[in-house]
Amino acid sequence: MSGRRGAVGEPSAHSLETAARKRSRSLAALGYTKPQTYEELRAVLSSGTVHFPKRLRQVAIFLWQHPSEVALGTIAQVADQAGVQPSTLVRFAQIFGFSGFSDFQILFKDRMKGSWPDTHGSQEKAAEPNANLHFLNGMIGACQASLGRVGNTFDIDRFETMVGHLAAAELIYVIGSKRAFPVTAYLSLTLSQQGVRNVLVDNVGSTALDQVGCIGQRDAVLAVSFSPYNSITPDLVAVAHERKARIVTITDSTFSPLVKLSDTWLEVVEQDFAGFRSLAASLAVGMALVHGVVARRTG
Amino acid sequence: MSGRRGAVGEPSAHSLETAARKRSRSLAALGYTKPQTYEELRAVLSSGTVHFPKRLRQVAIFLWQHPSEVALGTIAQVADQAGVQPSTLVRFAQIFGFSGFSDFQILFKDRMKGSWPDTHGSQEKAAEPNANLHFLNGMIGACQASLGRVGNTFDIDRFETMVGHLAAAELIYVIGSKRAFPVTAYLSLTLSQQGVRNVLVDNVGSTALDQVGCIGQRDAVLAVSFSPYNSITPDLVAVAHERKARIVTITDSTFSPLVKLSDTWLEVVEQDFAGFRSLAASLAVGMALVHGVVARRTG
DNA sequence: ATTGTTTTCGAATGATATTTCTATTTTTTG
DNA sequence: CAAAAAATAGAAATATCATTCGAAAACAAT
Structure with missing residues (x-):
């Protein structure tokens, strides 16, 4: 701790020098003061006036989204989850004027002490005078009902078979139209991100039939398909079936035309509210499929 | 179940080691098993079957009344508040079969997170022998957590404003890339089905910039965008912003570059499981938006 | 491309927290 | 009432955690 350049000149000013150097990097120079509460911190973060570099921004986002992890974890755990180095968290805290992470963490702990006995009593909302809020809650209810049903009635054996087929495939074609398209789009994206080569048959340029002709x-x-089964999906899958590809399907009833074309299929029933249908269950099952395929290929 | 020999009638064996001595002090000898959750611990404490000496009773009472202090504090702080020595807390924890205070404290921390054992979930493998089933349940949990959070923290006023902007628009451009694309695809489809004219900016043919140039x-x-905000979406929205269009956004933190470009924005935080992120909450909120727009236009 | 600056990383250091151990006090038992 | 057992407090030892700091990397400006 000696021989630092640019000393102020005062011999006994070790701490002063350090403080000055810190302050020059901190927001104090910009007129900010150290946040005293979690809410203040959030306010500063959300004000948008502060521009962070990559890692610090990553920290900010993590803090914003997972305050409880910050309150309860050690610096190493938090850093790990946020995908940064522990020292980055310390830097972040110091920028806001704290002495270090521990000091900073107190904000989160204090905030948390107040909110312990909230045992998720969210259901008993009073009357919903607002139509939009009513619809939103209905939609959330539909999603949760769909998800709950998946958890109860799930054919794990068929699922394993599906994973096996997909994992063994040279190339995976992902097919779904209309309502099913958001599902297949997400599945295709996730597969690609996980390094599993796949083709999303999206019918841009009306080339879907030509694409499946290469299977x-x-x-x-x-394949993903929901009732009414009036889309192009059954036609495409029929072609794939003729060409002797393995076919696995997510659909919502045994009456789906895909069922008789498929090697394996899973029933996922989505609930609807006021005619607007959830996709939550299909997405969850689809993610599990992707995860299973990746696990089997890498394991 | 085999009988325990010598547990009752055997005279005290002085040659026993420390480990055995500890065990004889723990509740394991009485048939208790180490509590796996906070609720189990509470059940044991409240059962009244265990009679503690003075200091340990003091500890039990404090744990009962101030669980959040236990979760958030260090052993010294907790001991101080409870009016006992730190070592007393360790003894207490060991009586219940934990290795020490830290081990014991995890119960309280987990309870606070209200979440599943993310990092130390190795013990619960027995309940879910199937890895795929475990993942599926985790994914379902993430979806439901996301949905639950929407229900609790929802800014209905901003939502109404967003509906107003969209309902008043001549034409709605729906923009979202990567993870957000499944959401926008579904929103666009639903809008069209409800008779609301819209353009899904999907960047097929890399024409997105030209499309938004017509706004x-x-x-x-x-616009829908999630972190990391490294897609083309901010660029597209920036163009729309320059062209003075109304911009409403669904995103997952105030750090989204879209926030400062938007007239109104909603925060929707999606939970993830093992790196696979839910879309359930965004879809539900999106559906509510569509419904709101339709209602306002036709009403 | 080159230089100067900012940002990040990772090992070393310093600080703190947790656990163990032992002497002392309290309670139980003959 | 005395002796034994259990419980406790406090200090010492150990383990863990937070912070610092120099070097490397990324970035920006020339």
Whole structure:
């Protein structure tokens, strides 16, 4: 701790020098004061006037989204979850005028002490005078009902078979239209992000039939389709079936035309509210499929 | 169940080691098992079957009345508040079969997070022998957590404003890339099905910039974007902003670059499980938006 | 491309917290 | 009432955690 350049000149001013140097990097120079409460911190963060570099921004986002992890974890755990180094958290705290992470963490702990006995009593909302809020709650209810049903009635054996087919495939074609398209789009994206090569048959340029015309015996089709089954999906899958590809399907009833074309299929029933249908269950099951395929291929 | 020999009638064996001595002091000898959750611990404490000496009773009472202090504090702070020595807390924890205070404290921390054992969930493998089932349940949990959070923290006023902007628009441009694309795809589809004219900016043919170049002052943009905000979406929305269109946004933190470009924005935080993120909450909120727009236009 | 600056990383250091151990006090038992 | 057992407090030892700091990397400006 000696021989630092640019000393102020005062011999006994070790701490002063350090403080000055810190302050020059902190927001204090910009007129900010150290936040005293979690709410103040949030206010500063959300004000948008502060521009962070990459890692610090990453920290800010994590703090924003997972305050409880910050309150309860050690610096190492938090850093790990946020995907940064522990020292980055310390830097972040110091920028806001705290002495270090521990000091900073007190904000989060204090905030948390107040909110312990909230045992998720969210259901008993009073009357919903607002139509939009009513719809939102109905939609949330539909999603949760769909998800709950998946948890109860789930054929894990068929699921494993599906994973096996997809994992063994040379190339995976993902097919779904209309309501099913958001699901297949997300599945295709996630597969790609996980390094699993796949083709999303999106019918841009009306080339879907030509695309499935290239399917080979060693490929697999992951099809998603919901009633009414009046889309192009059954036609596409029929072609794939003729070309002897493995076909696995997520659909919502045994009457789906895809069922008889499929090697394996799973029933996922989505609930609707006022005619607006949830996709939550299909997405969850689809994610599990992707995860299973990745696990089997890498394991 | 086999009988325990010597547990009752055997005279005290002085040659026993420390480990055995500890065990004889713990509740394991009485048939208790180490509590796995905070609720189990509470059940044991409240059962009244255990009679503690003075200091340990003091500890039990404090744990009962101030669980959040236990979760958030250090052993010294807790001991101080409870009026006992730190070592007393360790003894207390060991009586219940924990290795020490830290181990014991995890119960309280987990309870506070209200979440599943993210990092130390190795013990619960027995309940879920199937990895795929475990993942599916985790994913469902993430979806439901996301949905639950929407229900609790929802800014209905901003939502109404957003509906107003969209309902007043001549044409709605729906923009979202990567993870957000499934959401926008579903929103666009639903809008069309409800008779609300809209353009899904999907960047097929890399024409997105040209598309948003046609946006007029009387149009509105419905943008969806999640962290990391490294997609093309901010660029597209910036163009729309320059062209003076109304911009409403669904995003997951105030750090989204879209926030400062938007007339109104809603925060929707999606939970993830093992890196796979839910879309349930965004879809539900999006559906509510569509419904609101339709209601306002037809009403 | 080059230089100067900011940001990040990772090992070393310093600080703190947790646990163990032992002497002392309190309670129980013959 | 005395002796034994249990419980407790406090200090010492150990383990863990937070912070610092120099070097490397990324970035920005020339």
